[in-house]
Amino acid sequence: MLLTLQNYCLTVVYKPGPEMYISDMLSRATTPPQETDTHYRREMVCSMQQEQYDTTAIQQADYLNVTSQCLAQIRKYTEEDSCLQTLKAVVLGGWPEHKEDCPITIREYWGIRDEIYAQDDVLFRSQRVIIPKTVRPEMLRRIHYNHVGGEACYRQARDTLFWPNMQGEIKDFVQQCSVCNEYAHEQQKETMMSHPLPTRPWQLVSMDLFSYARQNFWEIDLLPDLSAGRCKAQFARYGIPDRVISDCGGQFDCREFKAFAMDWGFEHVMSSPRHPKSNGKAESAVKIVKGLCRKADRADEDPWKAFLHWRNTPTEGMRCSPAQRVISQRLRTLLPVVDQLLLPHVVTGVTDKLRVKHRAAKLIYDRSARDLPELSVGQHVRMKPLPSDRTGRWKRGVCMQQVGL
Numbered sequence: 487m488l489l490t491l492q493n494y495c496l497t498v499v500y501k502p503g504p505e506m507y508i509s510d511m512l513s514r515a516t517t518p519p520q521e522t523d524t525h526y527r528r529e530m531v532c533s534m535q536q537e538q539y540d541t542t543a544i545q546q547a548d549y550l551n552v553t554s555q556c557l558a559q560i561r562k563y564t565e566e567d568s569c570l571q572t573l574k575a576v577v578l579g580g581w582p583e584h585k586e587d588c589p590i591t592i593r594e595y596w597g598i599r600d601e602i603y604a605q606d607d608v609l610f611r612s613q614r615v616i617i618p619k620t621v622r623p624e625m626l627r628r629i630h631y632n633h634v635g636g637e638a639c640y641r642q643a644r645d646t647l648f649w650p651n652m653q654g655e656i657k658d659f660v661q662q663c664s665v666c667n668e669y670a671h672e673q674q675k676e677t678m679m680s681h682p683l684p685t686r687p688w689q690l691v692s693m694d695l696f697s698y699a700r701q702n703f704w705e706i707d708l709l710p711d712l713s714a715g716r717c718k719a720q721f722a723r724y725g726i727p728d729r730v731i732s733d734c735g736g737q738f739d740c741r742e743f744k745a746f747a748m749d750w751g752f753e754h755v756m757s758s759p760r761h762p763k764s765n766g767k768a769e770s771a772v773k774i775v776k777g778l779c780r781k782a783d784r785a786d787e788d789p790w791k792a793f794l795h796w797r798n799t800p801t802e803g804m805r806c807s808p809a810q811r812v813i814s815q816r817l818r819t820l821l822p823v824v825d826q827l828l829l830p831h832v833v834t835g836v837t838d839k840l841r842v843k844h845r846a847a848k849l850i851y852d853r854s855a856r857d858l859p860e861l862s863v864g865q866h867v868r869m870k871p872l873p874s875d876r877t878g879r880w881k882r883g884v885c886m887q888q889v890g891l
C-alpha cells in the first residue's frame with residue numbers, strides 16, 4: 487500500500503463522522519431486501535465511483551509514461567474490443583455475486599476483479615494498462631525490442647502492461663523469434679542414456695583411434711595403418727565381441743568397416759556426431775593411455791610397462807584389475823608376488839558392481855539434466871553451429887527422419 491501511495495502527493499484532512507459517506511453508508515446499508523439487492527449494489531457502486539471522481543480527480547493516464555498518441559490508440563482499440571467493453575460495463579455496473587453469473591468472455595478477469603477499474607475509457611489493473619487484443623502483437627514486438635530472453639521481457643512488461651496469459655504469450659513470442667533462434671543458447675543437457683551393461687568379458691567393445699577399448703578394460707595396439715583389418719588381431723586373440731561402439735570417424739563410417747562387421751558377425755554402433763559422450767568408455771580410455779604415455783615419456787620409461795601395471799591394478803570400487811576381469815588372472819609384474827596368486831581365478835559379480843557404479847554416475851549426472859521433448863518428423867529445428875562456423879548462427883533445419891534411439 488505504501489508503495490502504491492508513493493505515486494501520489496497526499497494531503498491528510500480530518501473529516502467528521504457524518505461526512506464519511508462511504509463508511510457511513512456501508513455501516514447503515516446492511517442486508518437490503520432480497521429483490522432489490524442488485525439495485526442497491528449498483529447504487530452503492532455508483533455513489534462510490536461518483537465520490538471517487540469528485541474527490542480524487544487523479545487521472546491515472548497522467549501518470550502513464552506513454553505518448554498521448556499511444557494512449558489514444560489504446561483507447562480506440564479498447565472501444566472496439568468487445569471483450570473489454572463487456573469488462574468495462576461490468577466494472578462500472580458492479581460484478582455479480584457468483585463467478586457463474588459473470589459473462590463468459592471476461593471470466594478470466596474474475597480473480598483480479600477487485601483491481602480493475604476504468605478511467606477515461608481505458609481499463610487498468612492497478613497501475614497496469616489492460617491492453618486490447620488488437621494492440622497485443624505490437625506490444626509484444628516492443629517488449630521484445632532488445633531480443634532479451636522471455637523471462638526478462640516479462641519482468642519488463644509486468645509492471646506496466648496487463649492482459650490475460652501475457653506471460654505465456656511473451657514466452658511463445660520469444661521462442662519463435664527468428665533472430666534469437668539464430669543465436670540460441672545450447673539446450674539443457676538430457677538425462678544419461680547408458681549402453682546395456684555387458685554380462686561377460688569382451689561382449690561390448692568401445693573403439694577409438696588412439697586405442698582399442700572396451701568396458702573398463704582397454705586394449706592398445708600400434709597402428710601402422712588405419713584399416714579395419716587391424717581389429718582382427720585383437721578379435722583373433724579374445725574372440726569376436728557382440729557389439730562394437732565407435733565414433734563416426736572416417737575409419738569406422740565406411741564401406742570397409744561395414745563389410746568387416748558383416749563378415750565377422752558383430753553389431754557396429756556409431757555415436758552421434760559431435761556427441762563424444764556416447765562413446766565415453768573409449769574416450770576416457772584414450773585419456774588414461776595418453777596420460778600414461780606422456781608420463782612415461784617424461785620419466786624416460788617404457789610406456790608398455792606402465793600399461794602392464796595399469797592393467798594389473800584393481801579398479802576403484804571393483805576389487806579386481808582389468809586383467810583379472812578379462813583373462814581371469816593376475817599378471818606378473820616386477821613386483822614380487824606369491825605364485826598362488828598368479829593362478830587363474832574367475833572373478834564373479836562384475837556386472838552387479840558395474841550396475842551399482844552406473845546407477846551412482848547416472849544419479850549425479852541427472853541432477854542437472856532433464857529430458858527434452860522428442861522431435862517429430864517435419865518439425866522445424868535449429869542446428870547448433872559447427873565449431874568452425876565463425877558466425878555462430880543456429881541454422882534452420884527440418885527434422886527428416888529418426889535414425890537412432
Ligand SMILES: [Zn+2]
Pocket residue numbers: 630633634660663664665666667
Ligand atoms: Zn528475439
